[in-house]
Amino acid sequence: MRRLTIAVLVATMVDLSCSSKAAPADACVEPETGLPTDVFCTGLYANHDPTQHSADALAYTPGVVLWSDGAEKHRYLYLPPSSTIDTSNLDAWKFPVGTKAWKEFRVDGVLVETRLFWKRSETAWDSGTYVWDAAGTTATLNTDPKGIVLPSGYEIPKQKDCDKCHHGGSDRLLGVEAVALALPAAEGATLTALAQRGLLSKPPATTTVALPEEASGKAGAALGYLHANCGMPCHSSRGLGDETKLVLRLRAGELWPDGSSGAAASAVSMTDTFKSTVNQDPTTAAVAQAFPGAHRITPGAHDKSLVWLVSHLRGNYQMPPLVSHRIDDVGTQQLADWIDALPK
Ligand code: HEC
Structure with missing residues (x-):
């Protein structure tokens, strides 16, 4: 009796290994809609x-x-x-x-x-x-x-x-965009590499750009931090944060002033980011109440600047408001350094 059970078991195992060979696990069927499970x-x-x-x-x-x-x-x-x-x-x-x-x-x-x-x-x-x-x-x-x-x-x-x-992407993707791929720290399939491989329908004449900078040397890093963390996903004319008219995304038109030819980067004070933050008040009443006296950016005082206060916070009012549970110490410090260097 026992012998028989073992024989049946062995036969089943052999059978199983055969059937898995017949239908290999890497035979992927592309689903009509939705994503594959594996x-x-x-x-x-x-x-x-x-x-x-x-x-x-x-x-x-x-x-x-x-x-x-x-x-x-x-x-x-x-x-x-x-x-x-x-x-x-x-x-x-x-x-x-x-x-x-x-x-x-x-x-x-x-x-x-x-x-x-x-x-x-x-x-x-x-x-x-x-x-x-x-x-x-x-x-x-x-x-x-x-x-x-x-x-x-x-x-x-x-x-x-x-x-x-x-939602903040023009066509969903966020970091696959002109500005982020033209900056000096971009790697791999940069704007230059994509243009050289003929993968852009209309490549700009200049494929590298620098972040706008000012005398303090602190603006570029802060604008870059705000662009990737706040502007790309939400705070732009196409993101979910649009209704506040807080714009933290650098447009290609700001870094390529005529749209393509690649002259020098525009002045920091001319960016949407600067114009919609420096000495500007929040439009959301609850935020104004929670952080009394703070502008979006108060020159010279990062601790009275909402963009720093909420990004250097986890819990109520934190930014970004989802998924993140840890403060970006390096990025928020770059932001603080720029704000503190802005003339009062
Ligand atoms: C808190 C905002 C946020 C959420 C939530 C988020 N993403 Fe992203 N994602 C970004 C940003 C900003 C980038 C571009 C910067 C980077 O890659 O670091 C990005 C980049 C990507 C990329 C690379 C291509 C691109 O768009 O630049 C993929 C793929 C991606 N995300 C997939 C997802 C998927 C899938 C989800 C949901 C499971 C998701 N993301 C949720 C913000 C987000």
Whole structure:
């Protein structure tokens, strides 16, 4: 009796291994809508190995980046064969259908999530994040309706959070834009590299720009911090923070004054960021009440400047208001240094 059971078990195991050979795990079927469940079916990785990236995925780093509670990030862009990004409006890129962008997040050196934006049609994008298992061997699409907070305190956002920030992109993507890819700190598929590879429909004459700067030498870093952390996602004419008319996004037109030819960067005081903050009061009554006497920026006093106060805060009134649980000490210090150097 016992023998028989073992024989049946062995037979079942043999059978199972055969059937898994017949239908290999890497046979990915592209879903008609929505994202695949398995990260290895998204096209980023080769050989089921998160350390091997597909040769079609262009690695890049924007010249200014979003603070993600200290996570280390790597970004990749895929454009369908023979396609170009429509850059006829240098400040509002339009991506070809089929474009994919991924962002990997490592916390304390461990890969925890891989996010994906995929353009499915002229008007629709799918987005979501893949959560890696502890061994780092598989990652599955996150369908948890709530954000997942890891023991380290790092939060993996829920699907619904993606568009709260990515609404600020002209066509969803945020860091794949002229300004961020033209700055000196950009790497990989920079604006120069994309232009050289013929991937821009209308490349600007100059493909590198500098952040606006002033005599103190403190403005550029602060404007770059505000651009990536506040302006790209929300505080621009196209972001969810538009109603306050607080504009913290640097437009291509501010860095390329005639829109493309690339003359010197415009004066700090001419940027939308400067004009909508310095000595300007908040438009939200609750904010004005919570921080009495503070302008958006009070020259010479970062502790009386709302943009610093809320970004150097976690809890009520924190900015950005979602996903982040740790203060960006370096970025907020750059902001404080600029504000303190502004003449009273
Ligand atoms: C708090 C705002 C915020 C949230 C929430 C957010 N993102 Fe982003 N994301 C950004 C910003 C800003 C960038 C560009 C700067 C950078 O890469 O550091 C970016 C970049 C990316 C990129 C690289 C391509 C690009 O747009 O520049 C991908 C892919 C991405 N995010 C996916 C996602 C997905 C998927 C979600 C939801 C699970 C999500 N993001 C949630 C703000 C956000």
